Amino acid sequence: MQIIKPNFRQESVWDxxxxxxxxxxxxxxxxxxxxxxxxxxxxxxxxxxxxxxxxLPPEDILWERSYPTARRFLWGLDYQRYCWAVQEGSSNIGLVS
Structure with a gap:
């Protein structure tokens, strides 16, 4: 395994x-x-x-630019997380809430 030294203003997860x-x-x-x-x-x-x-605290997210999606995933044994998306024009990105 080769160890890669982080560049300036980068962090290594091993540190x-x-x-x-x-x-x-x-x-x-x-x-x-x-x-x-x-x-x-x-x-x-x-x-x-x-x-x-x-x-991130939910109250500090600008939710008016987002909408819930049908996607979900399990967190642990019984806790579900819902995915949200942000859209502006023809571009969008998924967020996890």
Whole structure:
């Protein structure tokens, strides 16, 4: 296995801690240059070997640009997560809610 050193302003998942570290962060997410999330209450979870995961408070998401889809997936044994999509013009992207 070849180890690749991260470039400037990149992180390696192998440098993340175990047990996981949770930190608060400011997060802005844009789609087609339109702001769809702006929150200073996001949580970033870092765990060795895994990419960062962000948790966003639902009230800080601009839901008027999104719509629910029929897609769902199971989380754990009995908890369902629903997928949402954001559309602007002819472009769209799926979100998980």
């Amino acid at each position: 993340f801690p175990r047990p996981p570290k949770v930190e608060s962060t400011h997060k802005q997410i844009y789609f087609n240059e339109s702001l769809i999330v702006d929150t200073k209450r996001a949580w970033r979870v870092l765990e060795m070997g895994y990419p960062p995961v962000y948790y």
